[in-house]
Amino acid sequence: xxxxxxxxxxxxxxxxxxxxxxxxxxxxxxxxxxxxxxxxxxxxxxxxxxxxxxxxxxxxxxxxxxxxxxxxxxxxxxxxxxxxxxxxxxxxxxxxxxxxxxxxxxxxx
Amino acid sequence: xxxxxxxxxxxxxxxxxxxxxxxxxxxxxxxxxxxxxxxxxxxxxxxxxxxxxxxxxxxxxxxxxxxxxxxxxxxxxxxxxxxxxxxxxxxxxxxxxxxxxxxxxxxxxxxxxxxxxxxxxxxxxxxxxxxxxxxxxxxxxxxxxxxxxxxxxxxxxxxxxxxxxxxxxxxxxxxxxxxxxxxxxxxxxxxxxxxxxxxxxxxxxxxxxxxxxxxxxxxxxxxxxxxxxxxxxxxxxxxxxxxxxxxxxxxxxxxxxxxxxxxxxxxxxxxxxxxxxxxxxxxxxxxxxxxxxxxxxxxxxxxxxxxxxxxxxxxxxxxxxxxxxxxxxxxxxxxxxxxx
Numbered sequence: 001x002x003x004x005x006x007x008x009x010x011x012x013x014x015x016x017x018x019x020x021x022x023x024x025x026x027x028x029x030x031x032x033x034x035x036x037x038x039x040x041x042x043x044x045x046x047x048x049x050x051x052x053x054x055x056x057x058x059x060x061x062x063x064x065x066x067x068x069x070x071x072x073x074x075x076x077x078x079x080x081x082x083x084x085x086x087x088x089x090x091x092x093x094x095x096x097x098x099x100x101x102x103x104x105x106x107x108x109x
Numbered sequence: 110x111x112x113x114x115x116x117x118x119x120x121x122x123x124x125x126x127x128x129x130x131x132x133x134x135x136x137x138x139x140x141x142x143x144x145x146x147x148x149x150x151x152x153x154x155x156x157x158x159x160x161x162x163x164x165x166x167x168x169x170x171x172x173x174x175x176x177x178x179x180x181x182x183x184x185x186x187x188x189x190x191x192x193x194x195x196x197x198x199x200x201x202x203x204x205x206x207x208x209x210x211x212x213x214x215x216x217x218x219x220x221x222x223x224x225x226x227x228x229x230x231x232x233x234x235x236x237x238x239x240x241x242x243x244x245x246x247x248x249x250x251x252x253x254x255x256x257x258x259x260x261x262x263x264x265x266x267x268x269x270x271x272x273x274x275x276x277x278x279x280x281x282x283x284x285x286x287x288x289x290x291x292x293x294x295x296x297x298x299x300x301x302x303x304x305x306x307x308x309x310x311x312x313x314x315x316x317x318x319x320x321x322x323x324x325x326x327x328x329x330x331x332x333x334x335x336x337x338x339x340x341x342x343x344x345x346x347x348x349x350x351x352x353x354x355x356x357x358x359x360x361x362x363x364x365x366x367x368x369x370x371x372x373x374x375x376x377x378x379x380x381x382x383x384x385x386x387x388x389x390x391x392x393x394x395x396x397x398x399x400x401x402x403x404x405x406x407x408x409x410x411x412x413x414x415x416x417x418x419x420x421x422x423x424x425x426x427x428x429x430x431x432x433x434x435x436x437x438x439x440x441x442x443x444x445x446x447x448x449x
Contacts, residue, residue, distance in 0.1 A: 026387075029158040045163050047375040048388045059388075063162050087158040 004088035006030060009080040021079050022049050022058055031063050031083025037075045043082065044069075111277075111305030111345035115234060116184075116211050123183045124431045134367045134396060137424040138213075139182045140382045142373035143168045143201065144190040149217050151253045153283055153311045157190060164190075166374050170197045174204055176372040179392040186213040186239070186369070193220040199229035206235045213239045215279060219258065221265035225272060232273040237347075239307065240266055242278040244286065245294050252283070263301065270302040277347045279307040284324050288335035295344045305347030308333075309419040310356065312383045325415050330358035337449050348419065350443030351426035351436065356417060357449060360426070360439075364405035364413060368424020370395060380404050382420040384412055 005028055012018035025032045025046045034042045047068070048059040056073040063083075120137075127135040144167035147157045157164070168176075177185055185205055192198055193216050205212045218240045230236060240262055243252035249259040269276045278298050282291070298306055310324045310333075324332065333356040346353060354360045366381040376388035377395040381404065389395040405413055405421075413421075429436040443449055 029160075031160050031162075045160055047163075050387065061163060061166070063160065065162065083160055086160060087155075 004085040005081045006083075006085040006088065007081060009078065011078050012076050015073075018073055018076060019051055019056070022046070022051075022073060022076065025049075025079050025081070026058070028081055028085065029087040030081065030085045032060075033080040033082045034058075034060070034071060034076055035078040035080070036071070037077055039077075042069065042071065045083075049073075111347050113234060119183045119209075119211065120427065121431070124427060128431065134401070136180050136182045136367055136370045136392075137427060138184040138186050138369045138420075139177060139180050140369050140371040140420065141173055141176060141185055141187050142189055142371060143173055143187065143192060143195045143198075145373070146194050147189060147191040147217075148194060148219055149191070149253050149255060149258065153252065153281060155312075156188075163374070167195055168372075168374055170201050170204060173201055173372075174208075176377075176392070177205065177208065177210065180370055180372075182210075182370075184211040184213065186215060188215040191217055191220070193224055198224075202230060202236060206233050209235060211235055211237070213237050213277070215239045215241065217241045217253065217258065218262040218265035221262075222268045225265075225268055225274075230274070232275075234275070237275040237277055237304070238266075238269050239277045239279045240303075241281075242294075242298065243280055243282075245290055245297065248286075248290065248294075252281070266301050266303060276301075276303045277305050277307055278303055279309070281309055281311045282324065282332065283311050284328065286324075286332055286336075288332060291336045292341075295341070299343050299345065303345075305345040307346065307348050307419070308353070308356070310417050312416055312418045324417075326417060329356060329415075329417050333357045340447060340449055342447050344447075349423055349426040349430065349440065350449060351429055351440055352419060352423045353449050354439070354443065355422055355426060359449075360429075362422050362425040362429065363407055364416065364421035365424040365428065366401060366404045366421055367396060367399075368428075369420040383416065383418060 005024055010021040012021050026049045031043055031045050042060065042062060044060040044062040046058050046060045050057055051073065057070050059068050059070050061068055145157050145159055146164045150157065192214055202212055202214065212235055216238060221238065242262060243249045246259040250256045266276055295306060310329045337353060337357055351360055355362050369382050370392065371378040371382045376390055377392055378385060379387045379389060379395060380399045380401065389398060402408060404410055430440040431437065
């Protein structure tokens with residue numbers, strides 16, 4: 001669970017690779033930065049994607065707020081995994097260790 | 110079983126209507142997630158790992174009611190996140206009760222006493238507080254990763270029962286659960302005066318921090334058989350007895366992924382409450398466009414292999430009750446005798 005794509009950046013000009021990277025972005029529990037064809041950037045959370053339609057698209061919530069936005073796959077030039085991966089580095093084992101440490105320090109006090 | 114007759118009758122007539130209409134796939138319980146924000150971060154939960162701006166979002170009451178009307182289930186479960194953190198929870202519950210929906214408000218109960226004191230809810234046969242309790246004090250506090258939560262929940266259950274609310278518990282079981290301790294836990298919950306208990310094995314969410322403690326299928330059979338062997342007559346379960354028999358390995362069911370459709374800020378979740386493979390804009394789109402044959406144990410989908418969770422199999426158990434003489438007979442015997 002501690003493996004993460006956080007910090008990864010992928011060029012998506014190749015359509016095959018693009019679909020794969022967008023799948024990773026969809027699966028990622030953090031914000032990403034989508035670089036569009038015109039070099040504009042959208043930062044937010046990708047919550048949906050659909051490549052089973054003639055014009056595949058992704059949907060994201062911009063981190064600045066507002067309603068969801070739809071972006072066609074064809075206009076995605078790069079994806080950067082810029083936000084913190086909220087599913088990583090928070091293991092159960094770590095919690096057990098913290099709990100044991102707290103108990104031990106309470107005993108010592 | 111502890112489900113009141115009026116609720117049972119509502120479900121029976123709903124299922125009968127679906128059968129008469131020839132609907133092969135119909136939903137039974139809407140899982141309505143108005144928000145993902147929670148005041149706990151449990152080790153087995155894969156629902157709350159989102160960036161802050163997503164956790165701050167929530168559905169409007171109007172969006173919730175539109176979803177309820179769209180799918181038309183007789184029961185609405187409100188999980189989350191923690192639904193008592195939803196700012197409009199009082200208004201939402203009131204509107205659902207007015208629609209005569211049986212509401213299960215799934216809460217960790219940390220805020221329950223406070224909300225009861227604020228007069229946010231009124232007792233009704235349509236409203237049940239389903240309190241998350243994963244075992245005796247030590248086991249529960251460990252599962253929710255915070256000490257003291259068990260005691261808070263017990264106090265809240267007592268307060269809700271005292272005020273005349275319907276209260277059930279919902280328990281998720283993980284690897285390492287002890288059948289003997291769970292039997293003590295059932296006694297303790299019944300002593301609190303709850304109407305019934307709900308049980309389910311946990312699902313191995315790919316995003317949950319704890320991946321090592323989810324039950325595999327054989328182990329689930331073993332644990333539930335030991336736990337529910339010769340059940341005490343005072344134990345009441347607020348769920349289909351056939352589902353419990355399935356967990357014990359006495360029934361062989363296939364998943365009904367459309368049985369508990371899920372709606373949240375992203376839309377209608379495909380295909381089920383546990384897997385997140387995309388979102389549909391409408392309930393009809395969810396039903397029509399999801400490749401249902403890719404899910405369930407027989408599909409060979411690895412993500413479904415060990416899943417025995419209530420949201421996939423309880424609807425199967427209910428459907429089985431009304432689809433065959435054997436199913437009906439088994440359910441009646443278990444309900445009348447309390448034997449599983």
